[in-house]
Amino acid sequence: MVYADAHCHLGSRQYDGDREDVIKRMLEKGVEDVIIICCSRHDLEEGARLRQAHPSFKLAVSIHPQDLEEDFSENRLDELRKAVRYYHPDMIGETGLDYYSHPHTKMQQKHFFRSQLEMASQFHLPVNIHSRKAAADTLEILREYPCRGIIHSYSGSIETARLCIKEGYMISFGASILFPGARRPKEVIAQIPADRLLLETDSPYQSPVIGHRHEPADVIRIYEETARIRGIPAEQLADEIRNNFRRVFA
Numbered sequence: 001m002v003y004a005d006a007h008c009h010l011g012s013r014q015y016d017g018d019r020e021d022v023i024k025r026m027l028e029k030g031v032e033d034v035i036i037i038c039c040s041r042h043d044l045e046e047g048a049r050l051r052q053a054h055p056s057f058k059l060a061v062s063i064h065p066q067d068l069e070e071d072f073s074e075n076r077l078d079e080l081r082k083a084v085r086y087y088h089p090d091m092i093g094e095t096g097l098d099y100y101s102h103p104h105t106k107m108q109q110k111h112f113f114r115s116q117l118e119m120a121s122q123f124h125l126p127v128n129i130h131s132r133k134a135a136a137d138t139l140e141i142l143r144e145y146p147c148r149g150i151i152h153s154y155s156g157s158i159e160t161a162r163l164c165i166k167e168g169y170m171i172s173f174g175a176s177i178l179f180p181g182a183r184r185p186k187e188v189i190a191q192i193p194a195d196r197l198l199l200e201t202d203s204p205y206q207s208p209v210i211g212h213r214h215e216p217a218d219v220i221r222i223y224e225e226t227a228r229i230r231g232i233p234a235e236q237l238a239d240e241i242r243n244n245f246r247r248v249f250a
């Protein structure tokens with residue numbers, strides 16, 4: 001079976017010591033399709049190198065909404081535009097709004113979100129969306145641009161998911177569905193249309209096990225739980241997700 005991890009930070013410094021081993025482990029297990037999210041120069045250089053070595057890897061670049069504390073000058077958007085022209089990424093992201101961890105930079109986040117959606121439509125690229133405690137504003141802004149793509153690490157209601165789907169987005173779930181007490185994400189993932197579902201690790205972040213560094217190979221555990229919740233064979237789920245992954249970049 002072939003698996004996809006629709007959101008990971010393989011270029012992260014946390015993998016600098018053993019990145020090739022991490023990749024070997026994922027490929028051995030069949031995790032071939034990945035989106036490498038790059039929100040820093042270091043991550044982007046590593047990510048671009050990996051995509052060159054592995055043609056099934058997709059490269060995404062952005063300014064992260066949590067990264068607007070100190071520098072929110074227009075210059076950063078110019079730099080991002082230059083990076084898009086130079087590296088030819090497959091996607092813009094992750095971009096969006098995080099009112100949970102950074103409520104005091106709302107204005108800057110909205111501006112950078114809009115600018116990056118603008119860039120995505122200008123370069124005809126899909127987007128990878130980060131949204132935390134900001135569903136209404138996220139939807140309002142998404143509706144302003146003719147973009148499509150993925151809502152990453154989804155944790156909202158089925159109603160909001162349906163509205164995002166209507167705007168042309170896939171809904172991607174992470175390790176949150178693994179927690180035994182996670183009733184709502186399990187209920188929501190059961191109701192997502194089969195042609196709009198994706199899975200992801202967000203590695204090295206969001207590990208379900210304290211003290212364990214998350215990695216793309218761990219997405220298989222999320223597939224197993226998703227197949228169980230949706231009551232379908234693992235092979236069918238892998239096929240559906242592989243198709244969805246491809247359609248994002250078609």
Ligand SMILES: [Zn+2]
Nearest residue numbers: 007037094202
């Ligand atoms: Zn991420």
